[in-house]
Amino acid sequence: MARPLKIIGIALGAIILLIAAALIAILLLFDPNAYKPQISQAVQDATGRELDIKGDIELSLFPWIGMELGQTSLSNAPGFGDAPFARLDAAEVKLRLLPLLLRQEVETRAVVLRGLRLNLQVNENGTSNWADLAQPEPTATSGQIPPATPQQAAASTGGGIGLAALAIGGIEISDAHISYDDRAADTHYTVEQLNLVTGPVSLDTPVDVALDSRFSSSQPPLKGQLELSTRIGFDLKQERYRLDDLVLETTLDGETLPGGRAQARVSADIRADLQQQTAAVNNLTIQTYGVTARGQIDAERILASPAFKGELALAPFNARQLLTKLDQPVPDTADPEALTKLAANLRFSGTPTAINIPVLQLFLDDTTLSGRTDIRLPQDKPLPAVRYTLHIDTIDADRYLPPASENDVKVAPPSAGAAAAATLPMELLRDLDIKGQLDLDQLKISGLHISQIKTRLTAQQGLIELLPEAQLYQGGYKGSMQLDARQDTPRFKLDDTLSGVQAGPLLQDLMDDALLSGRADLSSRLTTTGHTPEQMTRALNGRVEVSFNNGQIKGFNLAQLVREAKAKLNQQPLPARDETKGTDFTELSATLNIKDGVIHNDDLSAKSPYVRISGAGTVNLVTEQLDYLVKTALVESATGAGGAELEQLKGLTVPVKITGSFAQPKIDLQYDEILKARAKQELERKKQELKQKADAEKQQLQQTLEAEKEALQQELKEKQKQELQQKEDELKNKLKSLFN
Structure with a gap:
């Protein structure tokens, strides 16, 4: 047993010596720089561009087989000026020889690119200076993709050098510069001082990535810097990918920015499973202008019909300080403590055509707004359809109004409808699709104390109707306000x-x-x-x-x-x-x-x-x-x-x-x-007096006449009585004389 092993060892040693001798011979006898004209001519024939290799080409064969390339440039497309399309100060790629020969494993040292300059242009006609390089690959006569060769099939099924055997010591890109000049759109963008460094790249272990660069744009006019770090993990067979400890920090400078400068920091952990079509953003934190938002997002069916859900919390912040940082005027409010505490919480879900917020909480100082809202994003309409149900516990609106002065005259606010009609465009009103209700427990505005407020708003096809109800000052209010914008005149x-x-x-x-x-x-x-x-x-x-x-x-x-x-x-x-x-x-x-x-x-x-x-x-x-x-x-x-x-x-x-x-x-x-x-x-009084006097005189005369009448009647009665008595006496005397 020992003898065969010894023979094999001697044979391998001999093979290695032969390979080493061959490599030494190649290094001594082969000069790659002698082939620079042929290389340039091949590029010229394939692209019509001139490849200029000014630096030396250096080869290494053992224990690393690789190439170091000096300063090289590729000419621009015709009509785009004399500046090179691409230029490179130096590049280096090396592979370990023995793993490649013995185990068919690709093990490289760091891939290095130094001083990359990429000049991308679009002319006034919309033609780019890379269009001639992006030619379609040759196809079969039938127009179908040609069948894979046996070697390609073997590579795809595990034969030959597979991707699983790939191991790169890292990627180093330093001092890269990329410019994009679109004259058709009159825009210009640049990325400069781009540096990218990764840890060892292997398909079975996570890869650390760090990137930093400076950038600028003409539309909008901005410049800034970007730093990014993360650890990338992937399983190509299972199509699973992850970004751990992702941190992105940026600083923007520009006159269009509030305050002239914006700083932001985003951190998160990201997962994606393409086979299951799911993705997740966990531990999401966004920080800018002193405001911090935290949340998470889960998505499904990301390759077919995406749907997502998540949570977002806005930590309490001072709105006055935020406005100052944004270089915006801070409102002069009657209460100097107003606008000092804002926060929000929400849960959401949705698709590309709809957003649902079943839990919405907004905190403004001592006021809490809660409720839900649904938003539909129809493809055939310019504005979304909004449905909402909101509730406010109590709010003192006077806190947010300017402080009163001695010369102020407190008057009732003007009609809201009249003020709005002078500013709201009719087309916008016709496109509104809103239906919802907003209830308030307590409201103070313009000094008025109003409670149990209920509002119902409907806006569809240019017909807007508001139905408010409220309790105030031991009484009640109920109304109906309607704006009809369907005609030319509202x-x-x-x-x-x-x-x-x-x-x-x-x-x-x-x-x-x-x-x-x-x-x-x-x-x-x-x-x-x-x-x-x-x-x-x-x-x-x-x-x-x-x-x-x-x-x-x-x-x-x-x-x-x-x-x-x-x-x-x-x-x-x-x-x-x-x-x-x-x-x-x-x-x-x-x-x-x-x-x-x-x-x-x-x-x-x-x-x-x-x-x-x-x-x-x-x-x-x-x-x-x-x-x-x-x-x-x-x-x-x-x-x-x-x-x-x-x-x-x-x-x-x-x-x-x-x-x-x-x-x-x-x-x-x-x-x-x-x-x-x-x-x-x-006159009426005099007439009354004269009437009263005439009535009195008339009454007096009547009384006199009545008295005189009564006196005459009495006198007549006495006279008749006397005559009757006299006749009676005479009769008595006659009767007396008769009987006598």
């Missing part, structure tokens, strides 16, 4: 009802002045058209019914006006005004008929135990002018201070004319009308 419709609301607290919170108090009930039916607020005001039509009960009109001091009227009538100095008092009423109602932006009212009615108020006139919303007359009639005298004065004017109607603009209304007591009414009242 149409608006408003139907709403306000019932049982305490007007005093509402106006106090809204305008810091309770101009009117009492229980308020309001209903409106309004329509308008137009693209701008002015057009909509001119086209406003409809009806508004208003009623108040058990309230007061602040600033309208009826008793004061009566006292002024009395002083004027008596030509006395006007009494001092008391602006703190108003006019109480038990009922106040009015119907506003609106036509072409002008409010017409002729049934204003207010009642109290002592007065009756009526009014009629117009309010022009287009010109913002007032023309209104209020009439006040005293029906009973009041007790206490001023009661005697009011008693003197009992039954008198006091007219008050309101004119001027909304900004500067004028309230004018109509003294002429009062004088006319007073004269009429005096």
Whole structure:
């Protein structure tokens, strides 16, 4: 047994000596640089390009068989200038000889490329300078792919040198430069100082990869640097791939970036199984501008019909600090602590045509928004279809408004519909496909406290409808707002009802002045058209019914006006005004008929135990002018201070004319009308006095006549009685004389 082994060993030794001798002979006798013209000519024949090998070609045969190539360049395509298409300072590739000969294993040292320069261009006609190099491979006459050769078949089935036997000591690319100049699109991109270093490359062990480079672009104008590191693992037979500890860091500089600079860091672990068509991104972390997001994503059917699901959490951050980093103005809010805490959580799933977010949480300071939303991405429509159900617990919107100043005048906010009509494009409105609901537990806005808010929004094919409901100030609100954008000119419709609301607290919170108090009930039916607020005001039509009960009109001091009227009538100095008092009423109602932006009212009615108020006139919303007359009639005298004065004017109607603009209304007591009414009242009084006197005289005369009549009747009765007595006496005397 020992002898055969010895013989085999001697034979192998001899073979190795022969191979070594042959390699030495090749190194001594063969000069690869002598073949540079033939190599260049072969490239010229195959590509039409000139290959210029300026550096020396060095060969090594044992224990590594390989080649070192010096400076080499490949000329550009015709019409793309004199700069080389590609240039290389140096390259080195070496394979270990004995594993290749004995075991058919490819074991290389590091593959090295130094100073690569790649010049990619596209001319004005859209032709690239690499198109002539990307020629299709030759095919059989039938146009089918030619059958594999026996050697190819053997390699694919494990014969020959298989991929499983590949082992590379690493890949080193240093100082590479790649430029891309697209003159058709007027864009230019460069990657420079590109360095790529890997660990040993083997198909059965993970590979460490590190890359860094600088880059720039013309559209958008940016420049920056990139660093990437990861460990790549793969199983080609099972088609499984993984990136462990992937870290990508980049810094971007450009005038279009917020603050002129952006920095970002992304880390994750990535898995892919092509046989199962699954992929996963785990431990995902994204950091930029001081904001951190963490999550994970799982995907399936990635090669057929991809579907994904995952989670994402946005860690709490300060929005004010973020805006500062983005070089954006920080809002001046009434609460300086507003916008200091933002965070979000969400779970999602989807496909290329749909995104579902069943869990959505957004935290803004002390406010929490939660809910869900579904988004469909139809191929034939420009905008997605959105369905949502959202809930907000409580929000103080006034915290986020600018702080009030002493010169500010608190007024009601303008109509949201009017403001939107001036900015929203009609085509966008027609493309909206939205349906959802948003509920709020508590809302404070413009000083108003509103609770139990429910909104339902539908927007489809240009018809947008909002249905809000709310509780406020011991009452309720229910409305219907509609915007019809299906025609060239948008149409608006408003139907709403306000019932049982305490007007005093509402106006106090809204305008810091309770101009009117009492229980308020309001209903409106309004329509308008137009693209701008002015057009909509001119086209406003409809009806508004208003009623108040058990309230007061602040600033309208009826008793004061009566006292002024009395002083004027008596030509006395006007009494001092008391602006703190108003006019109480038990009922106040009015119907506003609106036509072409002008409010017409002729049934204003207010009642109290002592007065009756009526009014009629117009309010022009287009010109913002007032023309209104209020009439006040005293029906009973009041007790206490001023009661005697009011008693003197009992039954008198006091007219008050309101004119001027909304900004500067004028309230004018109509003294002429009062004088006319007073004269009429005096005439009526004189007529009543004369009538009363005539009636008294008539009654007195009647009484006199009755007395005289009664006296005559009494006198006649006495006379008749006397005559009868006399006749009776005469008869008695005659009878007496007869019997005597």
